[in-house]
Amino acid sequence: MTSDNPIPPIVQIQLQSTLDKLLLILPPPSKADLPSDWPILEHALKTFIKAKEGSWQPEVPVHLIVEDRLLDVRQLQAIAEILEAVHLNLRWLQTTRRQTAIAAVTLGYSVDQAPRIPTLLIPDPPPPLAPPLYLTSPVRSGTEIRHPGNIILVGDVNPGGNLIANGDILIWGTLRGTAHAGAEGNEDAIIMILKLGASQLRIADLVARVSPEAADQGEPEVAYITPDGIRLASARSFKKIK
Structure with a gap:
């Protein structure tokens, strides 16, 4: 029997370690970026980071990858505070959303506003002559x-x-x-x-x-x-x- 319940956000959050930084990857947004999605994600992120505490060097910079998720200044500040509580520094953000990029710049973070990648439509080959x-x-x-x-x-x-x-x-x-x-x-x-x-x-x-x-x-x-x-x-x- 299968369940219609979505995968909990904590399962979809990813943390990848590189030589000089941590990549924190948030799950894709729910449909229409519903406001109710944020409290669930915020709680999941707190739980996830707390469980991972101690697996990195103190004060290591964090690169946050949110892609198509819409985040405002208040939400970005909340993420930064969650990271600061375990001695992590949010420095950089990657997003496809202009509003999220503006919010990040307002807070002084470096931003990579990657363009949305459209679905690639492979054209049918031309008919033979x-x-x-x-x-x-x-x-x-x-x-x-x-x-x-x-x-x-x-x-x-x-x-x-x-x-x-x-x-x-x-x-x-x-x-x-x-x-x-x-x-x-x-x-x-x-x-x-x-x-x-x-x-x-x-x-x-x-x-x-x-x-x-x-x-x-x-x-x-x-x-x-x-x-x-x-x-x-x-x-x-x-x-x-x-």
Whole structure:
């Protein structure tokens, strides 16, 4: 038969000894930091410290770790008095609560206000790309082609034509329309073009305006994402960059 009673606070209080200090670790707070929780904890701490008395050197500094527990000036003073009664000195406090940190600073203690650590959500891996889509006819004005993988086109994309791929886009022809690689957010995607005649390129969520000077290079070019945004490079130099 199991019991629904919570573990007594005295069981959850921890005292760890290091070379030059003691670490006093209080249990996590009850739900909503109920005021009734403090008298129980205070009594448990007195009992716990009294039972441990003599297991440390006199006047050893204490580092108090309370994490998410909310403590005010009065409660911190009470903890300090419990420790002083057995010749321990409270010197330092670690908390994730701003109010507790302010109370500790008010009393002259050193504080480490560690940020709350959120629950780590491990994102699902991106779905695998579909097999490449090979096209051998021009993409005409008003035509939009979407594909959940790489698109390889041997031909031109005319003005008003649009290619959208979750992976890379390789155009063995002239791009005068629009191309959007990594459409689902893949920032590693690239756009490779034999001849660039478009004024705009998109990779993932980024958009780049292409000047006529940058477009007219007379050799294949690759668009890719850098920390500074989308950049264009010749196919030869892109291999060296990567």
